[in-house]
Every structure is written in C-alpha cells, then in structure tokens.
Amino acid sequence: MTAGPMNAVCVFCGSSPGADPAYEAAAQATGRAIAERGLALVYGGAKVGLMGQVADAALAAGGEVFGVLPRGLAAKELAHTGLTRLEVVDSMHERKARMADLSDGFLSLPGGIGTLEEVFEVWTWGQLGFHAKPVGFVNVAGFYDPLRAFLNHMTGQAFLKPMHRDMAIFADTPQDALDAFAAYQPPAVDKWMEREQL
Template sequence: MTTNALKRICVFCGSNPGNDPAYLEAAAALGRSIAAHDYELVYGGAAVGLMRAVADAALQTGGHVIGVMPKALLDKEIAHKDLSELHEVSSMHERKALMEDLSDGFIAMPGGVGTLEEIFEIWTWAQLGHHAKPLAFLNVAGFYDPLCAFLDHQSSEGFVRKGHRDMAIFSDDADDILRAFASYDAPDLPKWVEREET
C-alpha cells in the first residue's frame, strides 16, 4: 500500500534539549520543513526541549501544530500555550493511540526512553499490519548510528525480517525523509521469520 496522501506528520523527540546544539537546530529545521511542505505537525504538546523547538519552528513558518498530552503531564512537561490544537488525554496509552490515529507518518528525533518507546510501538504496529504508515529516525549528528547497527544485527541474527527492518528510514536530512514518506510502499510480509507463505 503506497502512502501518497500525507496530511499530518508526527514527531517524537526529547523533552530535554540534549548536549549538542545540533539537536535543537535540527528540531527547528524539521518543524520548518514540515510546515513548508504544507503538512500539519502532531507531537507531544510540550513547551520544553526539542519538543518546543520543533513546534515553535512549525508555528513560526505558518504551520498547524497539534499537541497531545496526558492530564498528569500537563504541568510536568509544561503544555505549549500557542498550539493550533491541544488534546488532553487520560493516559500515555491514549496519547500514543491518538497520535497514531491523527498522523500519516512518524519521525523520531533524538530523545530518551520515551521517544524510543513511542517509535518502536508505532513500528511494531506496522510490522503486525495494523497500519501502513511510514516511519523514520532523523539521525542528527550520528545520534542513531549505534541503534541502526543493532537493528541490522537483530535482522542478521534472524529475529527481524529484512523487509521489516527496512521499514525504518534512517537519514540526517528532514526533506529526504519527507520525500521518502510521500512514495512509501509498506511491505506485505508475515511477521514470523520461520513461517513462509505457501
């Protein structure tokens, strides 16, 4: 199934800015790129860290920005006050489900455990055939190089099909990712490596 009607791009990223200024710069560039392509931005709704940088840049470029935040995190993550829309939800599970439902593609920027958990759940759903939406890792300053190598190792060891491994796009260029999203064709593969179709 080719995803060629993109409207909204979801970005998962750190609520901290990270130690390298390149992370904040890349977040701002991604926000501008999403808005410049006339896509809407879906993200976690916070006004801190890389989350704020991507949202602010999209808003300043005239973009529509949708935040999704659990009630328990409204104060801890400091909800962004200037978003086009802010959806308050009851739990992290509901947050991820709504972000998936609202979005047509997913990009993980540098971030912590939560960022990885979010993008891996989206990837798992794609692998199981629950959706056919593209996903990518924006590999700023080589941040995801070790993860990319480990994923290749998982595949070579027979735990992940190569076609499923290749679902995840790795690039240091936001525009390259968005171009790849526009022509993405989800693989039609069974999850289990040992089972072959007859």
C-alpha cells in the same frame, strides 16, 4: 495495505535539548520542513526541549501544530499554550493512540527512552500490518548510528526480517526523511506470513 495520503507527520523527540546544539537546530529544521510542505505537525504537546523547538518552528513557518498531552504532564505546566490545538488526555496510552490516529507518518529526532518507546511501538504496529504508515529517524550528527547497527545485528541474528528492518527509514536531514515518506511502500506481507503462503 497501501500507504495513504500524507497530511500530518508525528514527531517523537526529547523533552530536553540534549548535549549537542545540532539537535535543537535539527528540531527547528524539522518543524519548518513539515510546515513548508503544507503538512500538519503532531507531537506530544509540551513546550520544553526539542519538543518545544519543533513546535515553535512549525508555527513560525505558518504550519498547523496538534499537541496531545497527558493530564499529569499538563498539571506540571509543561503544556505548550500556543498550538493550533492541544488535546489533554487521561493517560500515556491514550496519548500515543491519539497521536497515531492523527498522523500519516512518524519521525524520530534525538531523544531518550520515551522517544524510543513511542517509535518502536508504531513501528511494531506497522510490522504487524495494523497500519501502512512510514516510520523514520532523522540521524542528527550520527545520533542513531548505534541503533542502526543494533537493528542490523538483530536482522543478522534472525530476530528481525530484512523487509521489516527496511521499514525504518534513516535520513540525515528532515527533508530527506519526508521525501522518503512520500515514496514509502509498506511490505507486502505481514510479520508471520511468508510470500510462498499467500
């Protein structure tokens, strides 16, 4: 399986702004970088926190922004009403599946457990060979350093193969992450198939 053309990038990120102003600046830079490359932004559809910042920045730079929001969150008036398109779906499961279908790569900014849950799910799908799309983390102000160390620990303990660990791209800037996405080559073998078995 090979990676296809890059037309849209999904961004997972916090629904709060976080404690460090660098996080909001990085969200804005990510939205701009995606739009300036002629890519569409796909995200969770909310107007709050880093989610709203990344969407607003992409829109301000002339980009297309597609949001996918569960009905329960839309009812709480969290929906961003200025998007190119906002889809309201029935469940979180539907939301994540729709975002994955619309996207050619997945980029995580700082966030909480929802952000981690989303990125780990799509990374797992890639590990299993269900897609060949890149997955990455913008490591703003060292936010993802502990996660990177833990992934290396998992690899050292033989719970994660080095080739699957290497699927996760860590970059200091959204521009570097998008450059790595453009050059991404998925592993040649899936989670259980060893090269000698091919």
